[in-house]
Amino acid sequence: MVLSSVLGFPRIGANREIKKAVEAYWAGKTSAEDLQKVAAEVRKTSWTSVKNHRVDFVPSGEFSLYDHVLDHSAAFNVIPQRYVGLGLTPLDVYFAMGRGRQSEGVDVPASEMKKWFDSNYHYVVPELSEETDLKLIYNKALEEFKEAKEAGITTRPVVLGPVSFLVLGKSAKSAQPGFRPISLLPKLIPVYKQLLSELKAAGAEWVQIDEPILALDSAAALEKEYTASFTELAPVSPKIMLTTYFSRLDSNVRFIAKLPVAGLHIDLDRAPDQLTEVANAVKNTPIVLSLGLVSGRNIWKTDFGAAIKLAQTAIDILGAGRVIVATSSSLLHTPVTLASENKLTAEQKDWFSFALEKAEEVAVIAAVLSGSQDASVTAALEANRVSINKRREFEKNSDDTVRKRVAAITPDQLNRKSPFPVRKETQAKHLNLPKFPTTTIGSFPQTKEIRQARAKFNKGELTKEEYETFIKKEIEHVVRFQESIDLDILVHGEPERNDMVQYFGELLNGFVFTQNAWVQSYGSRYVRPPIIVSDVSRPGPMTVKWSSYAQSLTKKPMKGMLTGPVTILNWSFPRADISREMQSKQLALALRDEVIDLENAGIHAIQVDEPAIREGLPLRRADWDGYLEWAVDSFKLATAGVTDQLQTHSHFCYSDFDDIFPSIQRLDADVISIEASKSDMKLLNTFKHYGYSNQIGPGVYDIHSPRVPGDQEIKDRLQAMLSILPDSLVFVNPDCGLKTRGWKETEASLKNLVAGAKWARQNYA
Numbered sequence: 001m002v003l004s005s006v007l008g009f010p011r012i013g014a015n016r017e018i019k020k021a022v023e024a025y026w027a028g029k030t031s032a033e034d035l036q037k038v039a040a041e042v043r044k045t046s047w048t049s050v051k052n053h054r055v056d057f058v059p060s061g062e063f064s065l066y067d068h069v070l071d072h073s074a075a076f077n078v079i080p081q082r083y084v085g086l087g088l089t090p091l092d093v094y095f096a097m098g099r100g101r102q103s104e105g106v107d108v109p110a111s112e113m114k115k116w117f118d119s120n121y122h123y124v125v126p127e128l129s130e131e132t133d134l135k136l137i138y139n140k141a142l143e144e145f146k147e148a149k150e151a152g153i154t155t156r157p158v159v160l161g162p163v164s165f166l167v168l169g170k171s172a173k174s175a176q177p178g179f180r181p182i183s184l185l186p187k188l189i190p191v192y193k194q195l196l197s198e199l200k201a202a203g204a205e206w207v208q209i210d211e212p213i214l215a216l217d218s219a220a221a222l223e224k225e226y227t228a229s230f231t232e233l234a235p236v237s238p239k240i241m242l243t244t245y246f247s248r249l250d251s252n253v254r255f256i257a258k259l260p261v262a263g264l265h266i267d268l269d270r271a272p273d274q275l276t277e278v279a280n281a282v283k284n285t286p287i288v289l290s291l292g293l294v295s296g297r298n299i300w301k302t303d304f305g306a307a308i309k310l311a312q313t314a315i316d317i318l319g320a321g322r323v324i325v326a327t328s329s330s331l332l333h334t335p336v337t338l339a340s341e342n343k344l345t346a347e348q349k350d351w352f353s354f355a356l357e358k359a360e361e362v363a364v365i366a367a368v369l370s371g372s373q374d375a376s377v378t379a380a381l382e383a384n385r386v387s388i389n390k391r392r393e394f395e396k397n398s399d400d401t402v403r404k405r406v407a408a409i410t411p412d413q414l415n416r417k418s419p420f421p422v423r424k425e426t427q428a429k430h431l432n433l434p435k436f437p438t439t440t441i442g443s444f445p446q447t448k449e450i451r452q453a454r455a456k457f458n459k460g461e462l463t464k465e466e467y468e469t470f471i472k473k474e475i476e477h478v479v480r481f482q483e484s485i486d487l488d489i490l491v492h493g494e495p496e497r498n499d500m501v502q503y504f505g506e507l508l509n510g511f512v513f514t515q516n517a518w519v520q521s522y523g524s525r526y527v528r529p530p531i532i533v534s535d536v537s538r539p540g541p542m543t544v545k546w547s548s549y550a551q552s553l554t555k556k557p558m559k560g561m562l563t564g565p566v567t568i569l570n571w572s573f574p575r576a577d578i579s580r581e582m583q584s585k586q587l588a589l590a591l592r593d594e595v596i597d598l599e600n601a602g603i604h605a606i607q608v609d610e611p612a613i614r615e616g617l618p619l620r621r622a623d624w625d626g627y628l629e630w631a632v633d634s635f636k637l638a639t640a641g642v643t644d645q646l647q648t649h650s651h652f653c654y655s656d657f658d659d660i661f662p663s664i665q666r667l668d669a670d671v672i673s674i675e676a677s678k679s680d681m682k683l684l685n686t687f688k689h690y691g692y693s694n695q696i697g698p699g700v701y702d703i704h705s706p707r708v709p710g711d712q713e714i715k716d717r718l719q720a721m722l723s724i725l726p727d728s729l730v731f732v733n734p735d736c737g738l739k740t741r742g743w744k745e746t747e748a749s750l751k752n753l754v755a756g757a758k759w760a761r762q763n764y765a
């Protein structure tokens with residue numbers, strides 16, 4: 001008998017109940033009890049619906065009001081001192097750690113957030129030091145296990161493992177130099193012992209312990225820690241299903257297979273090739289192998305035929321009793337259910353599986369492998385075969401023009417006509433910019449008025465003409481403001497854009513959009529990624545009208561503004577039938593045409609944003625070069641089709657770019673802007689280390705907060721930069737776009753920014 005399992009379910013609710021409830025609570029409109037009631041309902045609905053699809057292992061305990069790593073910090077008393085003694089309830093301390101708090105005399109910033117591996121989910125980073133007083137103050141896994149049991153559902157509780165928890169954490173500022181979070185492991189193990197033994201006493205047969213770090217290179221150095229942890233935990237714990245995901249075990253499997261666990265889960269969506277090696281490694285142990293066959297990261301229907309074949313390989317080695325069919329990771333990264341979509345065509349809907357449909361998939365695959373003759377199972381298997389075939393047929397209808405263009409890409413298309421020093425001269429004459437040119441990253445405040453006008457236009461309450469007149473007024477306002485404060489390279493402000501990826505997706509062929517396919521990005525912020533379903537091409541110019549209008553209003557150079565191919569790809573659900581590289585190149589060609597059209601329309605500077613280039617980086621170092629090569633090539637392909645006098649810009653934010661800095665250089669953009677002000681100019685060390693030969697504007701204004709940077713602060717940052725970068729290369733700009741800011745602070749901040757540049761011109765003449 002082959003069993004089935006889901007590693008985790010989306011915790012946002014089918015109708016974004018959690019977002020609504022949490023935000024209402026934050027706004028003081030509802031009580032903590034109201035919030036907990038909604039949360040309990042969402043949990044119960046998830047357990048029931050997963051169970052109703054006949055999944056054997058239903059997860060519990062992975063639910064969260066904000067973030068599951070934060071839940072562990074709160075449960076383990078990993079609460080930084082600044083949140084203690086403020087007179088807040090535990091729930092409010094929890095939210096204060098997640099998002100900061102400014103009210104009734106309390107003013108604490110949020111904890112740091114980091115990307116969850118290579119996903120677009122962000123977790124709250126645990127802050128650890130020698131002083132951290134680790135203890136179990138709340139056994140969340142236990143409480144939710146009991147809650148489910150009362151609702152009649154036996155679950156497999158989920159906890160993040162001790163090693164991953166510590167490795168994902170960071171040293172608190174108060175820690176001694178050289179302190180390593182992992183050194184707390186001996187103090188953390190007793191906490192886990194208590195947690196797990198309480199679960200066992202409550203009747204949990206299994207527990208799922210997530211150790212995603214095991215699929216990274218860094219796990220190789222943690223063998224001792226892993227062995228120590230599981231040797232101590234196994235005797236007191238329910239049977240342990242040790243889960244890994246998002247990458248492959250590689251050589252780590254040697255020690256993992258020796259751990260005293262009852263089960264091991266591997267991701268076969270991301271790394272199907274590891275199956276035989278891992279199955280053989282556990283063959284002579286009692287370990288049950290959980291096969292991550294149904295993607296937790298994408299929204300495509302699982303090909304049952306292919307999944308069954310893969311599972312059969314494992315069964316041949318281990319026997320059916322030692323194989324479980326599972327989702328590859330938690331379904332946290334997928335939307336709740338396809339049932340909420342009523343604008344997709346029947347054909348499109350038939351391609352996808354969201355979380356609830358994926359729960360059914362694991363159950364059906366397991367039933368087939370168990371030899372079920374149940375009519376519903378046979379029917380589901382046949383229906384899947386039909387759907388997959390239809391999709392394959394659709395995929396054959398490729399856009400030959402696009403495919404041929406990609407196949408015909410030549411190296412000279414990737415390179416500008418002249419090297420940067422030559423272009424710099426040409427552009428200097430052409431653009432007539434002062435030293436330390438000032439510019440912004442593109443968007444200006446997306447005011448309530450702008451959002452309302454767009455909503456009205458979408459509902460048909462504004463005609464296209466009325467809407468465009470409104471947008472033009474906005475652009476004119478932004479242009480006049482920039483002229484009034486004497487910025488050098490202007491932008492049009494992006495008022496016409498709902499989102500920097502969606503906007504382009506909607507104008508390109510090859511994308512579909514959903515109504516309700518939300519996935520959590522962090523806290524109560526959810527995103528609705530576009531889905532790439534077919535070859536991408538550009539039916540016509542996308543931004544030329546707006547950029548030329550904006551340029552017509554001013555004599556100063558107006559920067560055209562596009563989202564880069566890699567970022568569009570990384571912030572969408574990609575196709576699974578062709579490579580990401582292929583999709584990226586298709587996007588690049590569409591953008592290349594746009595860039596050329598912009599230049600022909602009289603635009604002299606064009607920025608192609610790639611904020612997401614870092615996050616597409618594979619988790620294993622051995623895979624980095626392959627990715628970076630096509631990612632950089634895609635950007636170059638998009639931007640290199642112009643004359644020497646066109647100044648190309650690119651922009652990076654959200655991540656540490658230190659380790660991929662050489663690739664940033666290889667993009668050969670004439671100017672890059674890069675988020676820097678929050679990291680205390682840590683980036684400067686990177687410049688020192690690698691050098692940088694093109695023009696660069698490290699951000700001098702943190703746009704993530706309403707705070708106005710004083711002019712001294714800006715001067716200090718410029719001074720720090722100029723101690724490392726040659727003054728002929730430095731641009732002056734904010735960290736990122738201003739769309740989330742209000743006008744008041746934007747005005748004040750940009751005035752200070754221009755003043756800073758003018759000061760530098762005098763002092764570094």
Ligand code: MET
Nearest residue numbers: 441442443609611737738
């Ligand atoms: C996340 S990067 C944002 C870049 C975009 N051009 C903006 O200014 O909003």
Ligand SMILES: [Zn+2]
Nearest residue numbers: 611653736737
């Ligand atoms: Zn940005």
